[in-house]
Amino acid sequence: MAGGWKLAIDFGTSNTAAAHTSPRSGEVEPVALTHGGNLLPSAVYAEPSGAIAAGAAAANRAEGDASGFMPFPKRAIGSSSVRLRDREVEVVDLFAAVLHVAYRSACRKHGEVPPEKVVLTHPEAWGDSALFALKEASRRAGIDPDSLLFVSEPRAAATYYTTTSNLQPGERIGVFDFGGGTLDIAILEAVPGGDFRILAARGDNGIGGRNFDALIREWVFAQLDDSNPPLAEHLRSSASTSSLRALDLSVRAAKEVLSEEASATISVSTSVGNETLLLTRAEFNGLIDAEIQRAVELTWQAMSDGGVAHNGLRALYLTGGSSQVPLIHSRLSEFAPVATLDDPKTVVAQGALLGALRVERMQSPAQSEDNNFAQHGFAPAPSIDGAGSVQGPQHAGHGPHQPTSGIGQTQKKRTGGLSGGKLAAAIGAGVVAVAVAIGGTYFLTNGGLGGPESFVTDPVGEGPEGITAALPEALRNVTTCEAKEQSAPSGKKVPGAQCTVDNEAGALGEKSSYSFPAYADEVAANSLVDEQRADASNPDNRVKITEMTSDSGSVLGFIQEGQGFLSLLVVNTENHLIIDAMYPGDVATAETLWETSGFAAM
Structure with missing residues (x-):
């Protein structure tokens, strides 16, 4: 080269x-x-x-x-x-x-x-x-x-x-790439030699700066409906292509000005009349708030996929033209330091x-x-044969000869073989089978995971299956976990899993799926409970903490609510299982998830 x-x-x-x-x-x-x-x-x-x-x-x-x-x-x-x-x-x-x-x-x-x-x-x-x-x-x-x-x-x-x-090495950053038409988020971990390991990646082709343009354009039409209905009707029905394009350019220019100034003007010029509208940044923020919330939730999901908890990133690195919107900086800075570029x-x-x-x-x-x-x-670049196929390994991952840079860093395991539904089918109708890990061995018991008979002493003793077995039955039956090392609050690396809940039936709240990292650590479990309670009582804390307790008192839930994000942390103080960074979306959904998943009854 x-x-x-x-x-x-x-x-x-x-x-x-x-x-x-x-x-x-x-x-x-x-x-x-x-x-x-x-x-x-x-x-x-x-x-x-x-x-x-x-x-x-x-x-x-x-x-x-x-x-x-x-x-x-x-x-x-x-x-x-x-x-x-x-x-x-x-x-x-x-x-x-x-x-x-x-x-x-x-x-x-x-x-x-x-x-x-x-x-x-x-x-x-x-x-x-x-x-x-x-x-x-x-x-x-x-x-x-x-x-x-x-x-x-x-x-x-x-x-x-x-x-x-x-x-x-070991420090983690996020890349928030917000362009005109898409949003891509990746969580990376530094490795020796100045390189990175991709921990997680999420994307949405339905979020971008063009969405902001469309929302401003809708605002323009709404303003004209009140102030100049004939002009609004002309724009909707018979305006020339050049007039509409000029409006689009004015809208885009106003959006860019609002990244620096408190207000911007939008010009509407057609053969039947002209108007100049003033859009304030506060109004603009109100227009795009729902879109920004989607971006924030996607960021939380990527962090969860990568096993990174609140404030677990050294920096969240913003790229793409749309990332310059001040409201994005404000929302994202609630849970990670925001880094920008020239x-x-x-x-x-x-x-x-x-x-x-x-x-x-x-x-x-x-x-x-x-x-x-x-x-x-x-x-x-992948080699091409005469049939147009790609030669070489066809799996995602990093390696000397792999043509993709997909995640592929963890071993995926489907735990359905130990789920209550499949085991129940195997032993007969009407009996709920629960897989319990005790001393590294699985046993089948009847009933839930609440009594001494089903106490889980080592949720990670059998890898992701052990973590799945330690979940409440309603959650366990729809959860898939894969082995993935996690970072405890102390920074110590511990065995754990990354789990995904398939909620297509909607029994666990409004979202179709949830993703969360899980691991067991006695020191971390105790420290997390103490930290959450201290934060909840701190009047200067910008994150609101709501504590929820299970029937046994040994399982605690903490709803962490900040501007633009909300997450649920679950700690079992008996078996020290920690479920971190689950993102229900809002307080009502978090409370529904806590109840219907079975945490409250544990």
């Missing part, structure tokens, strides 16, 4: 960014992809001729005819084609159009000399088929497939972060290239280049 210039491209849902080694300084810098800045709109437009335009050109073509326009082609991943202008267009060709514009823009900065290496970023959850599509798109865009490396977006962002803040829109591309260069410098003479990059999370 030494000698020539290098390029990284972050193909985003709304915008695409790139970074290169500067032809003047050799340093990693963003690439100016348009005359106006570093961001290229990821939009595409299918021309009548069959050609595909990308970027600002696509948006320009759409003003006259929107039938061939697609603003977010990345959202089509998983589909082979989409219908544009009454014909099927391959999704790979849409990707290729965007990548081609970014690639050619960068090459022009280097006298049309192609780069020696091209690093492409991708969401953490993308598997082999998605990476195959990305590689094929890059080939059609004119990029040499042999020059490709893949790295996940959160790993790239975390790499950028650690160029200025060194993390010690330019959140380009840090993923810069981090991807910085990471590749760092690995190159670390490479030993005895190592092959591909193997060295793969050991640090940079996967060589």
